[in-house]
Amino acid sequence: MSPALALAIAAALLVFAVAIGIVLRLLDGRRRRGGHLRFDPADAGDLELGDRATFVQFSTEMCTRCPQVRRMLRGYAAESVGLHHVEVDLTHRPDLSARYRVLQTPTTFIVDGSGAVRARFHGVPHRHALDEALAAV
Template structure:
């Protein structure tokens, strides 16, 4: 392979990696639909869900952004009426990642009183997106 072709391939790979990085960064923290999932409170070690809704955070011990999300969600729930915050550590319950289709941590669910997942967030959720998701519950 000639040096010109090698440089062209390397430049193309850099552009592709940069584009993928920008797209993933833009999608991080945005609201996605909950699908047809139902959350079982026993999976989180709680007996019941919040009166209005429950914010369920999936994390792992090695997750670097999970403590930030935990603090942000705890303060958000403290300011809101009828919300509960539950954290599920997938390090000790890897079976739940397959059941709830969690591919990365942190992942956050907004769950209504009946257990239906109304919204999900990958990464650090945006505060306005949380407000919008909870307005529909």
């Protein structure tokens, strides 16, 4: 293989990796539909769902962005009446990642009073996206 061809292949791989990184960064923190998922409160230790909604945050012990999301969601829940925050550690409950289709941490669900997942966020949610999702509940 000639050096020029090897350099061209390496450059193409670099451009491809950067493009994938940019797309993933743009999708991070955006609101997605909850689908037909229902959250079972027993999965988080028999908690009581909030009257208005509940933030269900899936995290792991090694997650670096999870403490930031925890602080943000707890603060948001403290400001609002009928809004709760629950954190589920997937390190100790890996079976839940398959059940709720959680592929990365942090992942946050907005669950209504009946347990239906109304919205989901991968990564650090944007504040305006949380406002919009809660307004739709």
